[in-house]
Amino acid sequence: MSKLAQTLRSLHGNKVGAAIEELHRSENGLAETLLGVADHHKVDHEVFHVARDIARWSQEHVAELARVGRDYGLELDAEPEDEATLLARLKQKGAELTGRFHEPALLLLADLRHVHRQAAGVSLDWEVLAQTAQAMGDRELLRVAEDCHPQTLRQMRWANAKVKETAAQVLVTG
Amino acid sequence: MSPTEYRALNPGGKAVIKAAEYLPPHELPSPEFPFQLITGRTLYHFHTRTKTGRAPQLQRAAPEVWVEASAADAAREGWSEGDLLRVTTPRGEVTARLRISGIREGVLFLPFHYGYWDADGGHEPDGHARAANELTLTDWDPASKQPIFKTAAAAAARVATGDGAPSPAPTTTGSRPVASGVPPTHGDRSALVDERLPVPGGAR
Numbered sequence: 438m439s440k441l442a443q444t445l446r447s448l449h450g451n452k453v454g455a456a457i458e459e460l461h462r463s464e465n466g467l468a469e470t471l472l473g474v475a476d477h478h479k480v481d482h483e484v485f486h487v488a489r490d491i492a493r494w495s496q497e498h499v500a501e502l503a504r505v506g507r508d509y510g511l512e513l514d515a516e517p518e519d520e521a522t523l524l525a526r527l528k529q530k531g532a533e534l535t536g537r538f539h540e541p542a543l544l545l546l547a548d549l550r551h552v553h554r555q556a557a558g559v560s561l562d563w564e565v566l567a568q569t570a571q572a573m574g575d576r577e578l579l580r581v582a583e584d585c586h587p588q589t590l591r592q593m594r595w596a597n598a599k600v601k602e603t604a605a606q607v608l609v610t611g
Numbered sequence: 612m613s614p615t616e617y618r619a620l621n622p623g624g625k626a627v628i629k630a631a632e633y634l635p636p637h638e639l640p641s642p643e644f645p646f647q648l649i650t651g652r653t654l655y656h657f658h659t660r661t662k663t664g665r666a667p668q669l670q671r672a673a674p675e676v677w678v679e680a681s682a683a684d685a686a687r688e689g690w691s692e693g694d695l696l697r698v699t700t701p702r703g704e705v706t707a708r709l710r711i712s713g714i715r716e717g718v719l720f721l722p723f724h725y726g727y728w729d730a731d732g733g734h735e736p737d738g739h740a741r742a743a744n745e746l747t748l749t750d751w752d753p754a755s756k757q758p759i760f761k762t763a764a765a766a767a768a769r770v771a772t773g774d775g776a777p778s779p780a781p782t783t784t785g786s787r788p789v790a791s792g793v794p795p796t797h798g799d800r801s802a803l804v805d806e807r808l809p810v811p812g813g814a815r
Contacts, residue, residue: 482749490634595753 451468453578454509461502466515467555467592468495469568474548478541484599485544491595493557494588501581508577531611542607546600549561553596560589636762637750639703639764644764646684646719648700650743651760654784658725664729668802677780678707679720680767682789685711685762692788699766703745708773710780713787719765721746729762 463490471492476486496517540542567582569575620627640647655672656663663669678696680688690696694709698719705721714720721743730738750759780786781796 483751483753486637486750487636487753 453566453573454506454511455461456566457502457506457509458511458513458563459564460559461499461506463504463555463559463562464495464498465470465518466540467552467559468492468499468529469527470548470555471495472520472523473530474545474552475503476524476527478545481541481545484545487595491588491592494585494592497583498588501585505578505581508575512578544605546607548594549600549603553593553600556589556593557595559594560586563589616804617701631754637759638748638762638764640717640764643695643767645717646680646765646767646790647717648719648721648746648765649761650721650747651785653722653724653781653786655721655781658724659726659728660724661728664724666799671794672723672798673722673779673781675712675779676705676707676722676743677778677786678767679712679714679780679786681714681718682711683716685709688767688769690769691773692790692793693775693777694769695771695773696767697770698746699768700746700763702741702747702763703742705740705743705746706770707741707782708749708778710778710786712780712786712810713789714785719767723760724731743757750757 447531462531471488475492478488478531494517498517499513499517503511506513538547563586567579569588570578570582617627641711653673655669660670678698680690680696685691688711690711692709692711695706696709698705698707698721705720712720723743725741725743727734727736727742730739730741736742746765747758747760747763752759777788777793780788782788782793783796
């Protein structure tokens with residue numbers, strides 16, 4: 438690393454560290470949401486399997502962020518939150534939601550909107566981190582952002598595509 | 612993909628081939644279900660045999676469901692050609708006679724052609740479960756919607772020995788036995804036809 442980058446990192450390290458920490462938290466949150474969606478819609482086979490597949494991307498991002506966070510003096514957990522604990526917590530919430538929405542199709546629409554909004558937040562945070570990494574010349578951080586961000590965009594696009602597929606069905610004929 | 616993104620690829624009427632990343636299978640072998648189960652076809656039948664099953668020569672070539680395993684797995688489990696195995700997945704079971712074929716170690720194969728329309732049950736097993744499609748996951752590729760028939764975890768156990776009678780699997784193509792001594796699949800004279808063409812220039 439160049440001397441300039443080292444200096445920048447010492448000057449801005451805390452702020453960048455805070456951004457990494459925030460993204461680490463929100464990627465864990467997105468993984469939790471996606472696993473929850475899979476759990477709510479177990480009998481919708483495509484939603485179940487795809488939500489779990491793309492939750493894994495967020496879990497991998499959690500590990501990557503923990504790794505690059507070490508350069509900024511952070512000690513983030515590389516392990517994503519334990520699935521059994523998450524699902525136990527989600528079960529209670531899921532039962533409440535099912536009760537509130539009466540029918541699973543409405544809950545699916547609400548769930549997909551939630552995934553899209555949450556993934557959009559994560560996507561913006563990756564944008565912030567990528568721009569920061571580029572300005573500071575931190576190639577490792579930039580590489581991680583460039584690897585992870587496209588997967589976040591795909592998570593958003595999946596939610597959008599599923600909304601497109603189900604919205605009219607739910608609201609017009611549901 | 613949006614229409615704008617698609618146009619940006621300058622497709623010009625050509626197909627766009629896109630690479631997909633590797634995703635781990637949704638069901639992997641475990642101590643309880645140690646084999647990978649794949650399902651597939653034989654040369655002699657199409658889908659559930661509603662047509663090919665009525666052609667006597669084709670039906671004789673592959674009359675009944677079978678299961679394929681590798682020679683190494685058969686040796687380890689103490690199975691022989693023609694033994695009756697029960698193949699189980701978390702969703703169901705099939706009972707079939709064993710063909711020891713050149714299949715990869717750790718993998719079992721079941722043909723999916725055999726359902727119940729021509730069995731006594733009509734639409735369900737009548738004491739003999741043989742529909743391989745009951746064993747696979749309800750799962751498909753989210754983009755192409757192609758069903759995933761090649762990644763189920765299965766267990767297999769012998770329920771009876773074959774006592775020397777071979778498996779009903781064809782001895783051609785993928786189900787070719789690795790050992791000799793299995794009577795070969797063959798056609799017969801009933802499948803032959805004569806065709807007589809009119810003499811050129813002759814009366815019709």
